[in-house]
Amino acid sequence: xxxxxxxxxxxxxxxxxxxxxxxxxxxxxxxxxxxxxxxxxxxxxxxxxxxxxxxxxxxxxxxxxxxxxxxxxxxxxxxxxxxxxxxxxxxxxxxxxxxxxxxxxxxxxxxxxx
Numbered sequence: 222x223x224x225x226x227x228x229x230x231x232x233x234x235x236x237x238x239x240x241x242x243x244x245x246x247x248x249x250x251x252x253x254x255x256x257x258x259x260x261x262x263x264x265x266x267x268x269x270x271x272x273x274x275x276x277x278x279x280x281x282x283x284x285x286x287x288x289x290x291x292x293x294x295x296x297x298x299x300x301x302x303x304x305x306x307x308x309x310x311x312x313x314x315x316x317x318x319x320x321x322x323x324x325x326x327x328x329x330x331x332x333x334x335x
């Protein structure tokens with residue numbers, strides 16, 4: 222009976238010690254699966270962040286190019302307006318000189334008509 226009790230105690234002890242070891246295997250698999258899932262999520266998050274940064278950089282570059290084009294167009298427009306104003310001023314000056322010349326000629330001819 223002593224042997225039977227010792228054997229039963231030994232089996233019980235083995236079962237108690239083996240239970241965590243047997244339970245550790247499924248938990249270990251679950252931990253590995255969780256680690257793999259976490260790694261996948263981290264990788265996806267990093268890729269998403271990189272894509273956002275790339276898009277923001279591209280957007281900034283496009284805005285910069287657009288601003289440069291607008292500045293160049295504004296400079297061209299200003300230069301064209303200045304040229305047009307200069308031509309208008311010159312034309313007005315020529316017209317004024319023509320009117321003054323006409324008036325001077327008319328004045329010179331008036332005493333001759335009398």
